[in-house]
Amino acid sequence: MEGELVDLQKQILELKKKRNALIVAHNYQLLEIQKVADFVGDSLQLAIKSAEAKGYDLVVFCGVKFMAEMAAVLSPDTPVYIPAPEALCPLASFVSSNKVRAKKKEHPGAPVVVYVNTTAETKSSCDIVCTSSTAVEIVESLGVDKVLFGPDKNLAEYVRRQSGIEIVDIEPQGHCYVHRMFDVAQIALLKEEYPDAVVLVHPECSPDVQDVADHVLSTGKMVKIVEESPAKTFIIATEVGLVEQLQDKHPDKIILPAYDGAICLQMKKNSLEKIAEVLEDLPEKNLVTVPAHMVDHIRETVERMYRVLGRPSIAGTAS
Ligand code: SF4
Structure with missing residues (x-):
């Protein structure tokens, strides 16, 4: 089996070269996929x-x-293919543009900030997007007392606590089922065994889990902290793909999942076989398209986020 996987990885690397393709993979992808990617990171990266x-x-x-x-x-001139078009984020399905519009009627004038974990249709009805690593900065940058925020209620609570600004949940039940799997008792047990471990928690975890963290942060920032910290042991409360990546990169450190069953089944719908198939045949069903009438607005909401972060405009970076 292992030999077959190595062969498939080699085949993908050859096809990638032949097609002049860039492969990017989220931190939650299977490690075998991360290894054929040109770049691995969080959603903003x-x-x-x-x-x-x-x-x-x-x-x-x-x-x-x-x-x-x-x-x-963001990359209108370069076709984007997804190996598993059926991989949909359940968190994203909590908020639609209809829900955004209904909430806006209840709170006229309040700006709408949506987490990047939303469909293009939802993003097309917001004022600005944010990621888990930028949510606090984006909300604070608006200079208002009240913000409509969704779809994740735990990230909303994190922003509420950090900013002191009134955050209205667009959908009070919105959550990620994977990050809801962690609990304080499991982390306490691990801490008993590894008292020096640094606890890193994603802001999609519930507030009581955030409370026992040494740091609450995005997966991209978790990667950085493990790289740069002199600490040797970490307890990680996010999807296990990141834990596997970190343990692979840092064999001298002990990287412990806060719960080893925290697996996102949607992320795991991508596979080496599907990547090879995409590169081989470029199937139409795998080509990602966004309705033309939504594109300009979504680009503008991302441009707004970039401006807050001091990043160059998309127009200056897109191919
Ligand atoms: S871990 Fe999976 S379900 Fe949770 S936010 Fe990410 S993609 Fe969505």
Whole structure:
């Protein structure tokens, strides 16, 4: 089996070269997929990378569909393919543009900030997008007392606590089922065994789990902290794909999942076989498209986020 996988990985690397393709993979992808990717990162990093896909003929985006849609919006001249078009994020399905409009009627004048984990249709009805690593900064930048936010209620609570601004949940039940799997008791047990471990928690975890963290942060920032910290042991509360990546990169450190069953089944719908098939045949069903009438608005909401972060305009980076 292992030999077959290595062969398939080699085949993908050859096809990638032949097609002049850029493969990007989210931190939650299977490790065997991360190993054939040109770039692995969190949703913001992948969006930026896709917008910078200069010189490539196509992008293969290994993640869930909303992420690939962002890449397609930001990289209009380069076709974006997703190996598993059926990989949909359940968190994203909590909020639609109809719900956004209904909430706006209840709170006229309040700006709408949506987490990147939303469909293109939902993003087309917001004022600005954010990622888990930028949510607090984006909300604070608006200079208002009240913001409508969705779809994740735990990220909303994190922003509420950090900013002191009134955050109205567009959907009070919105959550990620994977990040809801963690609990304080499991982390306490691990801490008993590894008292020096640094606890890193994603802001999609519930507030009581956030409370026992040493740091609450995005997967991209978790990667950085493990790289840069002198600490030797980490307990990680996010999807296990990141834990596997970190343990692989840092064999001298102990990287423990806060719960080893925290697996996103949607992310795992991508596979080496599907990547090879995309590169071989470029099937129409795997090509990611966003309705033309939504594209300009979504680009503008991302441009607004970039401006807050001090990043160059998409127009200056897209191929
Ligand atoms: S881990 Fe959660 S938020 Fe991320 S893609 Fe899976 S269900 Fe969606």
